[in-house]
Amino acid sequence: MAGAHISDSENLKRHRLLRQIRRLGQARRLECSRSLRISNARVCDLIQQMLDQKLLIEDGDGSERRGRKGSPVRLNPNYGHLVGFDVEAKRLRLVATNFSGDTVWETHQKLIPPADRRKLIDVILSFIDKGLREIRGRFRRVLGIGLAANGIIDVRRGVILHYDLVPAARDIPLRDLVAGQTNLPCCMDNNIRVLTLAEWMRGAAQHLHTFVCLAVRSGVGAGIVMDGKLYVGSHGFAAEPGYTPVTFGQDARQWKHLHNVVSEIALGVDVEAADFKLSVGKARRAGELLGAYLATIAALLDPQAIVLAGGLVRPDGPLWDPMVRVFRQTVVPELADRVQILPARLGPYAAAIGAAHRCFEMLYPVEVTGA
Numbered sequence: 001m002a003g004a005h006i007s008d009s010e011n012l013k014r015h016r017l018l019r020q021i022r023r024l025g026q027a028r029r030l031e032c033s034r035s036l037r038i039s040n041a042r043v044c045d046l047i048q049q050m051l052d053q054k055l056l057i058e059d060g061d062g063s064e065r066r067g068r069k070g071s072p073v074r075l076n077p078n079y080g081h082l083v084g085f086d087v088e089a090k091r092l093r094l095v096a097t098n099f100s101g102d103t104v105w106e107t108h109q110k111l112i113p114p115a116d117r118r119k120l121i122d123v124i125l126s127f128i129d130k131g132l133r134e135i136r137g138r139f140r141r142v143l144g145i146g147l148a149a150n151g152i153i154d155v156r157r158g159v160i161l162h163y164d165l166v167p168a169a170r171d172i173p174l175r176d177l178v179a180g181q182t183n184l185p186c187c188m189d190n191n192i193r194v195l196t197l198a199e200w201m202r203g204a205a206q207h208l209h210t211f212v213c214l215a216v217r218s219g220v221g222a223g224i225v226m227d228g229k230l231y232v233g234s235h236g237f238a239a240e241p242g243y244t245p246v247t248f249g250q251d252a253r254q255w256k257h258l259h260n261v262v263s264e265i266a267l268g269v270d271v272e273a274a275d276f277k278l279s280v281g282k283a284r285r286a287g288e289l290l291g292a293y294l295a296t297i298a299a300l301l302d303p304q305a306i307v308l309a310g311g312l313v314r315p316d317g318p319l320w321d322p323m324v325r326v327f328r329q330t331v332v333p334e335l336a337d338r339v340q341i342l343p344a345r346l347g348p349y350a351a352a353i354g355a356a357h358r359c360f361e362m363l364y365p366v367e368v369t370g371a
Contacts (some may be wrong), residue, residue, distance in 0.1 A: 005148040013038055014046050015364040018037065018075065019057065022101055024359065026059060026074040047073055055079055055099075065218075075100045083135060083145040083184070084356030085128055088192055089113060089165040089218035089265055091333055092124065093248070094131040095352040101202065101360070105138060106349050107131055113166045120168040127183055132182055140179055145184050146359030148191035149174055150219065155236050158188040164242075164257065164267055165219050187362040193239065194354030195309055195344075196223025197230060202308045203345040212297050213344070215309040215351075216242065216290070216319075219259040224301070245331025246289065258293065262286040264312060264318075271311025272348070283318035288321060298331050298339045309344035 016036050021027045027121040029047060033040040050056040057076045077098040091110070096105040109127055114120050128145075136142055151163025159176025196213035196306050199205045205213065207227070213223045217308035220242035224231040232238050242259030260266050267286060269278055290313070294306055328336055346353060 012366055013042065014050065017043065017046055018050070019366065020362070021056070021073060022075050025100075026072040028070045028072050028124050030070060049209045056321070058153060066304030070071060071074065077102065078140075080109075080141040080143040081135070081139040082143055082356040082359045083132065083238060084148065084194075084354065086148040086180075086355060086361065087111070087124060088150050088191060088351075089163070090270065091218070091348075092127045093352045093357060094135075094348055095349050095351065096129065096135045099143075099357040102359065103353055105350065106111040106153050106352070107134075108348075113168055115168055117168045117170060117172065120166070121172060121177065124174070124176060128178060129163060129198065130179060133144070142184060142361045144363055145178060145179060145182055145186050145278060146194070146355035146357070146362070147174055147188040148194045148355040149188055150191050150221075150236075152237060152240065153188065155188055155189055155232070158186075163219075165263070184347040185359070187353040187358055189355070189358050190221065190223075190239075191232065191355075192221030193223045193232070194310075194358050195221075195346075195351040196225065196307075196354070197357050198346055198350045198354035199307055199309070199351050200225060200230075200343055201354075203350065204342045206219040211303045211307060212239075212301060213307040213342075214290075214294070214297070214313075216263060216312045217310045218265055226301075244293065258289070261314065262289055262312075264310075267312070269312075271312065271317075276311075278318045280318075284322045286312075287319035288326045292330055292342065294323065294327045295331035298327075298335045301337065303339060303343050305340035306350045307342045307344050309346075311348070313343075315343050 017032055020032055020036060029043050030040055037269050047056060051058060054076050056073045059072045077100040080098040082097050084095045090113050091108055093108045095103050097209045149160050149171055154161055158173060160169050160172040160174055163169040174185050175188040187196045192215045195215055199213055205211050211225050215221050222239040222241045224239045242257060244258045246258055246261050247257045248254045248256060264271060266283055267278060269276055297306060299317045324341060
């Protein structure tokens with residue numbers, strides 16, 4: 001994003017600064033220097049460049065010389081806007097965020113997945129096209145679009161490989177289709193992985209370094225942050241709890257996947273509907289299964305916390321009490337009071353917001369990506 005006269009090394013330092021300031025909301029030069037281990041003089045020079053380019057703005061009352069007394073800087077919210085899209089089995093969502101990461105526009109649409117692959121693609125592209133027309137009419141400069149996709153996806157190629165809950169979602173090159181239609185830089189990632197990123201940036205996990213975010217929505221997904229890094233696995237398919245086997249009887253052919261037992265689709269509910277109801281027996285069974293799964297996560301990873309997202313697992317929802325009860329009963333005793341169970345904070349648009357965050361990371365990478 002910088003001029004050609006700036007080296008790759010300097011660009012990466014600029015990008016690290018931008019990400020740090022965006023995450024904190026605002027920051028002082030010395031604070032950035034210490035946390036990023038870049039010399040204070042270098043930080044001051046890079047920040048001055050970005051102030052001149054309007055990427056950053058400086059807070060202060062104007063009574064002091066710029067930067068001399070540590071005036072905090074923050075991203076210029078009006079530099080440009082980022083779009084985030086989220087597709088799940090029952091809904092489509094679209095958001096626009098400003099350059100600082102604040103959500104400034106949002107919309108959604110119920111999805112009744114068609115049986116035909118081509119029709120599913122048309123529904124998705126039509127929804128994005130309609131929303132983007134409104135976004136471009138409101139905001140001067142759209143910088144890019146991030147896609148949060150469901151199911152098993154190939155992040156490198158930007159392809160939805162398959163999704164059990166939507167049979168038509170198979171071998172869909174969504175990233176290239178959206179990039180071709182919108183003429184915008186475009187990236188794609190797993191929807192719960194970017195939901196995890198959003199909760200880490202601005203939500204319940206903001207001050208954590210090792211945690212798991214488990215989302216129970218149309219399906220069941222998760223994201224893992226280990227030692228301050230989002231974990232994707234050796235092949236890019238880490239954290240797919242929806243495919244965890246749940247045993248029913250002695251015959252393995254009767255076993256089901258977790259998302260076929262505890263998701264909104266499995267339970268036959270729409271948590272966003274005004275008349276949302278779930279029987280006590282179903283809620284108890286689903287909550288107990290999830291509680292046991294949380295205990296497994298805690299024993300396997302020993303995270304600081306497990307963040308729970310989705311309308312079914314709100315603290316005031318029908319699954320929360322049996323879920324927490326079974327977690328406390330079955331978890332390793334030494335972890336019972338150490339692994340926190342936290343409700344997510346960002347609500348139903350979190351994955352779309354996370355997709356916009358991912359787009360920012362694509363535009364401002366901190367590692368050399370080319371040969």
